[in-house]
Each structure stands twice: as structure tokens, then as C-alpha cells.
Amino acid sequence: MSEASRYPSRLKFSSDLRRIREERHLTLEALRDETKIPLDVLQHFEETGLFDNPMFNRVYLRMLVRTYALFVAIPSKVALEALDEALLDSYKGRLAMEFLGEKPPEDKETPTTKAAKAEAPEVEAQEEQKPSAKPPAERVKAKTLVTKTSALLTKAALSWESPSPGRRWVPPVDIKKRASYTQWVLIVGAIFAFFGVIWAVFEFLDRPDGAEQQQAVLVDTTAVDPVAIEPPRPLIIVGDTLDFVVIAAQKVERIHITRDEDARRPYWIEEGVAVAYPALEWIILESQVDRIELLVEGYAYPTHSLDAQGRLVITRAAVEAFVDTLTAAPVRLSVAPDTIRLMTIR
Numbered sequence: 001m002s003e004a005s006r007y008p009s010r011l012k013f014s015s016d017l018r019r020i021r022e023e024r025h026l027t028l029e030a031l032r033d034e035t036k037i038p039l040d041v042l043q044h045f046e047e048t049g050l051f052d053n054p055m056f057n058r059v060y061l062r063m064l065v066r067t068y069a070l071f072v073a074i075p076s077k078v079a080l081e082a083l084d085e086a087l088l089d090s091y092k093g094r095l096a097m098e099f100l101g102e103k104p105p106e107d108k109e110t111p112t113t114k115a116a117k118a119e120a121p122e123v124e125a126q127e128e129q130k131p132s133a134k135p136p137a138e139r140v141k142a143k144t145l146v147t148k149t150s151a152l153l154t155k156a157a158l159s160w161e162s163p164s165p166g167r168r169w170v171p172p173v174d175i176k177k178r179a180s181y182t183q184w185v186l187i188v189g190a191i192f193a194f195f196g197v198i199w200a201v202f203e204f205l206d207r208p209d210g211a212e213q214q215q216a217v218l219v220d221t222t223a224v225d226p227v228a229i230e231p232p233r234p235l236i237i238v239g240d241t242l243d244f245v246v247i248a249a250q251k252v253e254r255i256h257i258t259r260d261e262d263a264r265r266p267y268w269i270e271e272g273v274a275v276a277y278p279a280l281e282w283i284i285l286e287s288q289v290d291r292i293e294l295l296v297e298g299y300a301y302p303t304h305s306l307d308a309q310g311r312l313v314i315t316r317a318a319v320e321a322f323v324d325t326l327t328a329a330p331v332r333l334s335v336a337p338d339t340i341r342l343m344t345i346r
Contacts, residue, residue, distance in 0.1 A: 018046040051086075059275055074095070236323040242296070250291040252288050255291075299322075299326055
């Protein structure tokens with residue numbers, strides 16, 4: 001069974017594009033003359049979407065769909081979003097609904113959906129029955145205790161009377177038993193200590209249940225000589241398949257790539273897009289090599305070493321010699337919103 005027959009939404013995507021073209025009275029011959037795309041490729045695209053042909057990778061499909069959409073006066077952004085839905089097998093005919101006036105398909109409730117809806121109230125009830133991580137009664141009690149202690153300290157501060165010159169200080173009148181200056185200081189210190197204990201209890205209740213403070217581990221590094229330590233060399237094992245990734249630093253309109261015994265093929269790569277080209281023994285890159293960045297086994301590879309014919313030729317022996325010289329970490333690729341995922345072309 002072909003990939004196209006296994007994913008009917010992909011066939012519906014290409015079929016909707018064809019029906020839009022026919023509804024606007026545009027011929028395939030006119031599309032070929034305008035875009036310079038071979039007629040048999042256009043016919044095959046409208047019949048199968050080219051999803052079953054590994055030669056037409058996602059980069060090529062995005063370029064073809066963008067060109068097709070401009071020809072039939074469809075916004076390229078809408079067409080590319082529909083292509084992404086078709087690749088995920090979730091295309092529901094949005095192009096036909098928007099540009100042919102067709103009605104959306106009716107959503108049918110599956111047994112799985114019914115079961116999920118029936119289970120939802122039980123899940124919500126379980127969530128409501130979960131005990132609170134911080135009992136509110138204890139928190140309110142702690143806050144009340146802190147408030148009372150603060151009021152006590154404020155009252156003590158307001159009742160303070162400074163002793164006049166030549167006169168011994170006398171505690172406030174509401175203290176029945178007179179105490180010496182040292183005893184009064186001890187009383188105030190005890191109040192502050194009590195306040196500190198209450199604050200510690202409040203902080204403990206504020207933490208999530210079961211949380212434990214991590215103790216820092218101090219390591220004595222005085223005996224380590226940083227000069228004598230060399231960074232560990234990465235262990236890179238070159239497998240049966242060589243990993244080559246081409247990143248378009250600028251827009252690449254036509255770069256020729258030959259892998260092993262495969263034919264020499266041209267590729268168009270948009271700026272910022274990365275495409276993987278695996279090979280078994282060697283790869284040859286020609287034309288516009290100065291517009292790309294190359295990763296070999298995940299590491300940046302120099303692209304200026306061209307032969308007399310202006311080609312970048314990389315063999316398995318060159319890859320093995322290259323990875324033996326590596327000391328840094330591999331390059332991490334981040335996929336921007338306007339780019340595509342890395343994909344392997346076989």
C-alpha cells in the first residue's frame with residue numbers, strides 16, 4: 001500500500017488545489033509555462049500530492065505549493081498551512097471551504113470521545129477532593145499570632161520613658177514588679193525571640209508539604225590544578241550511514257548534490273532551512289557552496305576546501321579523520337517558526 005493511499009487527507013489536499021485551478025479556468029500548460037515546472041511533475045502532484053515519492057522532500061513540496069498557490073491566486077500562507085495539515089494527515093478540506101464555498105464536514109462523535117466526556121466529571125470530582133497542601137486554619141492562626149505579637153511590641157515601644165539626667169529609669173506603671181534595667185532588656189529580648197519563633201513557624205507553613213531544604217556541598221578545589229585538566233574528547237563513532245546536514249545561510253536557488261552512486265540532483269533551499277542528506281561512502285556538493293553551512297556528524301565542517309572543479313568532496317575517510325580532531329560539543333539546531341524540521345532524504 002502506497003503512502004498516499006494510507007493518508008487520504010493528503011490526496012484531498014492535492015485534489016482541492018486541482019479543483020480550485022479548474023474552477024478558475026487555468027490549465028496545467030499555463031502553469032507549466034509560468035513556473036517552468038515539468039508537466040509530468042504537476043500532473044503527478046495533482047493526482048498523488050507527490051507524498052509517495054521520496055525524491056520530493058518537504059522542502060521541495062513547500063516550494064511547489066507556494067508557486068502553485070500564487071498561480072491560482074491563493075495566499076501562500078494559507079496554502080502552506082494546509083500542506084502542513086496534509087503532512088500530519090489532519091487536512092479537512094479548508095481550501096475547498098474557503099475558495100470553493102463548500103460546507104465543512106460534520107464532526108462525528110466517536111466512542112473514544114464519548115468515553116472521554118463521560119470520564120471528565122469524575123476527574124474533576126477527584127481534583128476537587130484533593131486536600132489542600134496548606135491547611136488554611138493553621139495559616140490563619142499563625143498570622144493572628146504574628147499580629148498580636150506585633151501589637152505587643154508596639155505597645156511596649158510607646159510606653160517607653162527615657163530617664164532624665166541624674167534619675168534612674170523606672171519601668172512603665174503597668175508592670176507590677178519593678179525590675180532593673182538589665183531585667184527589662186531581657187524581657188524585650190525574650191519578646192523578640194518569641195517573634196522570631198513565630199516567624200519561623202509561619203515560613204515553615206508557607207512551604208509546600210514535604211519540601212526539604214537542600215544542603216550545599218562544599219568541595220575543596222585547592223588541590224586541583226586547572227592547567228593540568230584537559231577537556232574530554234567527545235567519543236564519536238561513525239556509523240554505516242554518514243550524517244550530512246546542509247544549512248542555507250542565504251537563499252540557495254540551485255545547489256547540486258551527488259551521494260554515493262545516486263544521480264547528480266539540484267536542490268532549492270530557503271534561507272534558514274536545514275536539510276539532512278545521508279550517504280554511505282561520499283558526498284559531492286557543487287555550486288553556491290559559499291551560501292551554506294555544513295554539519296558532518298553534528299559538527300561544523302569547513303566548506304572552503306574545494307577541488308580544482310570548484311566542488312566540495314567529502315569521503316568516509318575524510319569524515320573519520322575529521323571527527324578525530326574534534327574537542328568541542330556538537331552544534332544544536334533550533335527550528336525557527338518559518339523553517340521546517342530536519343528531515344532525512346533517502
